[in-house]
Amino acid sequence: MKWVRAALLPLVALASAAAAETWLDQVEERLTFAAFNGHLHSRLSGEVSLEAYQFQQPAPGFLFTSGHALFNPRLALFLDGHCGENLTGFVQVRADRGFDPGNGRLRLRLDEYALRYAPWSDGRASLQIGQFATVIGNWVARHVSRDNPFVSAPLPYENMTAIYDREVPVSRQEFLAYDPTEKYEYNPIIWGPAYGTGAAVSGRFGKFDYAVEAKNTGPSARPEAWPITHTGFERPAFSARVGYRPDLRWKFGVSASDSSYLHGTTAPSLPRGTTLRDFRERLFAQDAAFAWGHLQVWAELFETWFEVPRVGTVRTIAGYIETKYKFTPQCYGALRWNRQGYSTINDGLGSRQPWRNALWRLDAASGYRFSPQIDGKLQASAQHESSHRNAFDLHYAAQLNVRF
Amino acid sequence: MNDFTVFRLLTLLLTAISVRCATIEGRVALPAALTTHVKNQRYEVVSKGGVVATNPPLAVVYLEGDFAPPSAPVTVQLAQKDLAFVQTLLPVRVGTRIEFPNLDDLYHNIFSLSRPKRFDLGRYRPEDRPIPSQVFDKTGLVTLRCEIHEHMRGLILVLNTPHFIVTDATGRFTLTGLPAGKYTLKAWVDSTTTRSQAVELSSDSNLRVDFP
Numbered sequence: 001m002k003w004v005r006a007a008l009l010p011l012v013a014l015a016s017a018a019a020a021e022t023w024l025d026q027v028e029e030r031l032t033f034a035a036f037n038g039h040l041h042s043r044l045s046g047e048v049s050l051e052a053y054q055f056q057q058p059a060p061g062f063l064f065t066s067g068h069a070l071f072n073p074r075l076a077l078f079l080d081g082h083c084g085e086n087l088t089g090f091v092q093v094r095a096d097r098g099f100d101p102g103n104g105r106l107r108l109r110l111d112e113y114a115l116r117y118a119p120w121s122d123g124r125a126s127l128q129i130g131q132f133a134t135v136i137g138n139w140v141a142r143h144v145s146r147d148n149p150f151v152s153a154p155l156p157y158e159n160m161t162a163i164y165d166r167e168v169p170v171s172r173q174e175f176l177a178y179d180p181t182e183k184y185e186y187n188p189i190i191w192g193p194a195y196g197t198g199a200a201v202s203g204r205f206g207k208f209d210y211a212v213e214a215k216n217t218g219p220s221a222r223p224e225a226w227p228i229t230h231t232g233f234e235r236p237a238f239s240a241r242v243g244y245r246p247d248l249r250w251k252f253g254v255s256a257s258d259s260s261y262l263h264g265t266t267a268p269s270l271p272r273g274t275t276l277r278d279f280r281e282r283l284f285a286q287d288a289a290f291a292w293g294h295l296q297v298w299a300e301l302f303e304t305w306f307e308v309p310r311v312g313t314v315r316t317i318a319g320y321i322e323t324k325y326k327f328t329p330q331c332y333g334a335l336r337w338n339r340q341g342y343s344t345i346n347d348g349l350g351s352r353q354p355w356r357n358a359l360w361r362l363d364a365a366s367g368y369r370f371s372p373q374i375d376g377k378l379q380a381s382a383q384h385e386s387s388h389r390n391a392f393d394l395h396y397a398a399q400l401n402v403r404f
Numbered sequence: 405m406n407d408f409t410v411f412r413l414l415t416l417l418l419t420a421i422s423v424r425c426a427t428i429e430g431r432v433a434l435p436a437a438l439t440t441h442v443k444n445q446r447y448e449v450v451s452k453g454g455v456v457a458t459n460p461p462l463a464v465v466y467l468e469g470d471f472a473p474p475s476a477p478v479t480v481q482l483a484q485k486d487l488a489f490v491q492t493l494l495p496v497r498v499g500t501r502i503e504f505p506n507l508d509d510l511y512h513n514i515f516s517l518s519r520p521k522r523f524d525l526g527r528y529r530p531e532d533r534p535i536p537s538q539v540f541d542k543t544g545l546v547t548l549r550c551e552i553h554e555h556m557r558g559l560i561l562v563l564n565t566p567h568f569i570v571t572d573a574t575g576r577f578t579l580t581g582l583p584a585g586k587y588t589l590k591a592w593v594d595s596t597t598t599r600s601q602a603v604e605l606s607s608d609s610n611l612r613v614d615f616p
Binding site: 022025032041042043045078080081082090116133140141146247248291292293294296326328329369372 | 444445446511522524528547549554596
């Protein structure tokens with residue numbers, strides 16, 4: 001890990017410089033623009049992140065490498081714009097070693113772009129079109145590094161199930177033979193923030209808020225399927241969330257999604273008399289959040305059904321509860337308990353077994369704000385998978401972020 | 405002695421006191437206007453405009469000298485309304501308690517990592533009592549931010565003097581009630597620019613000082 005320390009030390013030194021705060025504020029001011037007599041405003045901002053991981057194989061979550069360590073530098077650029085009172089837009093571009101980091105080279109990627117029209121000033125409804133994060137659940141609204149107390153995502157957003165979207169199982173035995181060395185062939189129930197392309201209507205009425213979206217891909221779709229250039233709207237995916245906020249401290253929500261999850265190339269392999277539309281991912285989620293003073297708590301529970309060719313309907317339940325507490329103005333601690341379980345199916349040999357090993361993971365993290373724009377995080381995770389030869393897999397992650 | 409007589413005597417006394425105090429007026433050359441802030445609304449369900457207005461550039465003019473400590477603790481308020489600090493620049497005397505009332509219908513989380521005062525108020529609602537507050541017991545510049553609304557900025561200038569004032573948008577100021585003596589008049593323009601000028605005040609002087 002010498003190279004990780006070598007990479008982190010200069011930035012830690014930078015973080016200790018009192019001048020960094022003022023300098024980064026000045027950079028922010030320089031990156032704000034106005035035109036047409038103040039009618040059009042835009043702001044370019046960004047974040048440089050250095051992430052280092054150390055882990056046991058198989059690599060956890062969305063890490064795709066055969067080694068035991070990974071270094072992932074990332075530059076994220078955000079453009080937030082505003083035209084008049086009713087039209088806003090944003091773009092997010094990232095340069096890194098992949099949305100799901102691996103051994104690849106650095107490359108540039110357009111992750112999000114959207115235009116939002118909000119005709120009413122009371123926020124009762126707005127229409128957004130583009131490629132943007134899903135409306136499901138409560139983690140997406142805090143998935144950018146600034147708002148995420150951890151380095152990684154909660155388990156439901158990054159744990160690969162035994163579902164695969166680019167092939168069709170020929171038998172139940174093949175479906176049950178999960179191969180961890182081919183992890184990228186599989187799908188989670190929801191792939192990170194699920195930046196699919198489409199349109200969303202959202203708004204608020206009193207203590208209730210709502211969001212409905214129609215996109216080209218469902219929540220489990222992989223990143224390369226998100227752009228409109230890759231996946232059209234032949235089989236649109238629909239998702240919705242209704243939120244209730246009894247007071248500022250509490251937030252509750254329920255989400256649902258219905259989509260066709262198989263890739264178009266699998267059509268010739270489907271059982272006779274079926275089409276891609278017959279094989280659905282249906283998801284129902286509940287979320288809750290509490291915040292008061294220095295304490296924040298979030299929880300989500302997902303129940304998901306996949307219709308699998310030649311297997312039938314399989315079900316998985318995944319959830320987590322997460323808490324963050326700020327000990328001092330600069331230091332916080334966070335804990336997250338994650339769990340995912342699977343229904344049993346007939347293995348075709350006369351017995352029943354879960355279609356994937358149940359899993360739990362405990363994440364512990366601590367973060368430190370060197371300045372308002374510079375922070376560092378350390379995370380340790382212990383993961384246990386049923387039927388796994390090791391009692392626990394231990395994973396570590398460190399992240400340093402500089403925002404401007 | 406009726407109430408009217410008492411009132412006349414008090415008025416005369418106050419007039420006499422005020423006559424014996426010096427006044428400085430003048431103008432501070434201010435830098436170009438600040439840009440407005442653009443709100444990040446990427447993951448907000450409700451959109452209500454995206455531009456947050458800021459005050460025009462302002463300066464703080466203050467008299468530096470050796471003054472007696474305040475006889476009683478001072479408390480002032482710096483509110484948040486419409487996702488902005490009501491005053492973007494607030495000068496206070498060292499030892500002042502500042503309350504941060506939340507006048508919006510959502511959470512704020514004001515914090516500062518500035519060296520003169522590091523604090524984090526956590527998330528608090530408009531109705532939370534007591535109103536979150538901090539005592540500013542070291543001189544210097546404190547930059548306020550909101551952890552939830554990243555565009556929000558506020559400045560508190562903690563001074564070791566009871567004689568200070570914020571200029572108007574054109575840079576004009578009038579500092580009244582000043583005691584006689586030799587002092588340094590300073591104009592804080594921004595975190596890197598403070599102009600100063602020596603002044604000598606007599607009991608009823610009316611001085612004009614411009615900071616170019």
